[in-house]
Amino acid sequence: MGWLQRIFHIGPSAKKQALYFFNTLGKSRQLFELPEKASYVRMYNCGPTVYDKQHIGNLSAAVFADTIRRVLELNGFAVKQVINITDFGHLISDADEGEDKMTKGMKREKMTLTMENMREFGTKYMKLYLEDITSLNVAVEKIQFPRASDYVPAMIAMIQTLEEKGYAYKLKDGVYFDTKKFPSYGALGGISDEQLEGARVEANAEKRSSHDFVLWKSVISRSKLGWDSPWGKGFPGWHLECSAMIHSLLGSQIDIHTGGIEHIAIHHNNEIAQSEAATGKKPLSRFWMHREHIRMDNAKLAKSTGNTAYLSDVIERGIHPFALRYWFLTAHYRQPANFTWEALEASQKAYIRLYSLYRKLKNIPEETLRSRIRNKFSERVNDDLDTPGSIAVIWETLNSGNLPEGEIKSLLTLANSVLGLGLDHEDDLLKSITGSVVTVSEEALPDDVLKLFREREDARTKKDWPRSDALRAQIADKGYMIEDTPSGPKLRQKNK
DSSP, rough: OOOOHHHHOOOTTTOOOOOOETTTTTEEEEEEETTTTTSSSEEOOOOOBBBOOOOOHOOOOOOOOHHHHHHHHHHTOOEEEEEBOOOSBBBBSSSSSBBBBBHHHHHHTOOOOHHHHHHHHHHHHHHHHHHHHTTTTGGGGOOOOOOOOGGGHHHHHHHHHHHTOOOOEETEEEEOOGGOOOTTTTEEEGGOOHHHHTTTTOOOOSSTTTEEEEEEEETTTTTOOOOTTTTSEEEEOHHHHHHHHHHHHSSSSEEHHHHHHHIIIIIHHHHHHHHHHHHHHSSSSEEEEEEEEEETTTTEGGGTTBBOBHHHHHHHHHHHHHHHHHHTTOEEEEEEEEHHHHHHHHHHHHHHHHHHHHTTTSSSSOOOHHHHHHHHHHHHBTTTOOOOHHHHOOOOOOOTTOOHHHHHHHHHHHHHHHHHHHOOOOOHHHHHHHTTTEEOOGGSSSSHHHHHHHHHHHHHTOOOOOHHHHHHHHHHTTTTTEEEEEEEEEEEEEEE
């Protein structure tokens, strides 16, 4: 018997909860069910462009997608999930102008602009992204992470199909999609012509319409970057990457497609147009789900403005990544959330209360959770992923004081599985935060540890984060933990 059956006590007479998601296509809350004869959910999530480390707003998208999958599994659906990795050709703007993010990143790190170096550069930041989302308890082992550069032949084939069907035309700087041939262009989100115009900058006056977007971008022949194609050397358009990978890995039609709200007007409408034009099948995705922005100081998180925070910043302050995940879940995905360190510290305190209670009940046998409580919890997560409501149900239930320990254990196990809270996890930072290590004064430290501790503080002062992290690891090898707090670093000794 699995965890779902054990906690929910599901049997032939159990009442099935309806699952609803807000669908951007149609702007309404809709019942989610699988099409007849479908055996699993096909879900595609727009992933990162790996030209730098990802800020917490980018990481929240992976937590959002991971939570959708967990809720689908709660409702008995099998899921095939894909998060793409863009490792070439994403321009600074979501339209067709600006500098390419990958080449900009390579220049930043003084790398020679070759295709081999671009691949290596992408590998570096893809690895860091996967490490970050793993730290946030995203179940990476259940997800496919295709790299765009591995699907260029599929992209070229899709452009050729669009040409054959009369949807594409060639200009001197590349191949473009003719949006006038696709009458429903802009239907996602109900985007008007005025909104579409406002979202773009006219980059090529020769285009038949300002809405037309690039399918293949030509490069000068002497460039060391790009692939050979029937249209000369160049790169597939950024929007085309997702369409080709969806078609290759999930088929011509999928069930759920996610992304940020900034993708609605251009990127996702472009995906729909080129995909449906190429395959002749509608819709590309039955459900479109879009996450609102994470804000900081009431402004959008953005690398370009420096208004951002990274997971490494969170950890440097002695805050566990699971507490950041908990904070993400305390806001509904369709509402903007304003990030502050004070709010994150408050979330850590709440999270640690749950974590400590779960650990206390570690050896307590689970009991069947009463239907009233399990129904309240499932109703909330099934109502368009109402994670703040589900967290409220947990705290209301715990604060009532009416449950025996076995049922409390079942409730926390349920929350842990559906929300991905990591309550069954154990690491040195969690031990430090929960007080299962002993604080040590500098005077009591061995000389070699004290020397490393002071060297790390010097590295932090100079913002030499790689050196700081390396020294933290050396200190940990000697049996000590560093907790970075607002009042300064604290050194703790691991319990023997």
